Amino acid sequence: MEIVNKLLDKSALSALIERLSKSGKEVYAPVKENGITDFAKIDTIDTIDFDCITTIQSAKSLVFPRVENILSYKKTSEDIVVKNVDITAFPEVVALGTRPCDAAGFIPLDAIFCTDNADEIFNARLKKLTIISISCKKADEYCFCTSVNGNPGNTAGSDILLTEISDSTYFAEIVSEKGKAIFDANTDLFKETAAIDKTPHLAEVKQEFTAEAINEKLNTLFESDIWDKQSMRCVGCGACAYVCPACGCFDIQDENKGNKGIRHRCWDSCGFGLFTLHTSGHNPREKQSQRWRQRIFHKFSYQPVQQKQFGCVGCGRCSRACPADMNIAEHLKEIAVN
């Protein structure tokens, strides 16, 4: 649909949050607790941390929880009864205060889970998620969205994008049908406006390279020693994948208690040696440098072929989370100029 422009006062946003929670929707927003800002369930605007550049973890767990039941079973002496997940019981969720990079992260994630054999569980959660993002007025040295086709005021992936244009007012762009449904039910909170140039209200993130250039360069870099060099410090902890809004790799495990149990899927990472280890002991990616190479190739070379999407949105979370201080933007820049 064509984007509809409105204004939303902060007091009206406050009322909107209360109405959404009261209507039975679960509203998640960045909340600061013990010095750390992450997405948490809220029912009032007062608890939102509007100042954080990005939350430590992305919002992906709203559709792809860290650990999630995919079936349950019960064994009797004669039989095994398997119970499906009740996807109709999933709550309606509103993610509020996601950044444009977070919102963009749902696009490659959706492509992974819904290309061929659509994943019904993921799909059901995504269908019930409405994303109200807030444009970035601040960025830090880890942000590189503009180098991977994003920008601090990008609407892609959001259902509504709010851009703070004054201390009391947001410029609201209604981007999708889901966004329109929220607007339609709360028209009294929005005001009319003509289109507004968001640029003066957005953070500046300098473009250092392009995703297309990385993609191009990778065609000849598979055997390069750049992977050894860049991953020398990598400790293989997998934090980069866990905080990444676009990483969708998972493991499947059973948890048994007596005669019953659940089968769950949980986040996994191509940075772990166990990820590809065969039972025979053979490991196709036995060195950390091969696993680092896989991470970059998957996001910038393979995903564009497999799912027609880049697997990176430039949020910089992996660099912020890395205990060895590997900076993906610097490494990508090095690849781009190689």
Next chain:
Amino acid sequence: MENKNIYVPYKMKIEKVTEEAPFVKTFRLKFMNDEDAEKFDFRTGQFGEYSVYGEGESTFCIASAPTRKGYIECTFREAGRVTKALANLGEGDIIGFRGPYGNIFPIDEWKGKNLLFIAGGIALPPMRSVIWNCLDLRENFKDVTILYGARSVADLVYKHELKEWEERPDVNLFTTVDPGGETPEWDGKVGFVPTVLSEIAPSSENTIAIVCGPPIMIKYTFPVLEKLGFTDENIFTTLENRMKCGFGKCGRCNVGKVFVCKDGPVFTLKQMKELPAEY
């Protein structure tokens, strides 16, 4: 309500257990739900996820041929958590099965050709499906040659079927064991598969080679085939990367631009050469 949860397995009953070799068993599995049995269809080369509830899932090929209706079979070696749990089960027990997944051996395209099957050790099971599929449609193919090697005589799987193939006038079977793996009664060959392959030197003329075995066997077998004049398009194999989902989502079998589970497991040598060697 139709179950669209792609992670929920079919319920299968173990109908028959065959001890093939030390720590290697074959299960014949039947669908417990008649509707599932009717709906289910697979083609040779495809695989599935077999589960023991409480232990997890394990990936193996469907070792029976699609021409043998009413059941599927799998052959596995006790190696990890799930295969150990499977090995503890017996006839009448229930397991889960998801599948079929992956691509197929293009046997329709092999019509009118000679077939050369080369397998090593526990890699005969994926080959057994395509061998029986082709033998059940025997008139479609010219010469059928099977070269199968294992570490020792005890490690040869499907011993009764090897005998059947040996006795068939329309199959040339060569069996071999690694040096030191022979018994006094052994009347097959002694030597590694690639060595025996150069000895028997089958013609590459109008022939498709299907190779499956441990990485080391594969590595030394391809050059022999190339020397015999086989082109990369006429050499097929089936890859086995670690998998969880089986349909290209969990990410772990990803090699280059393909997923072994979704785009494979069957690849020609030509296709393999276009992939990074991460298998």
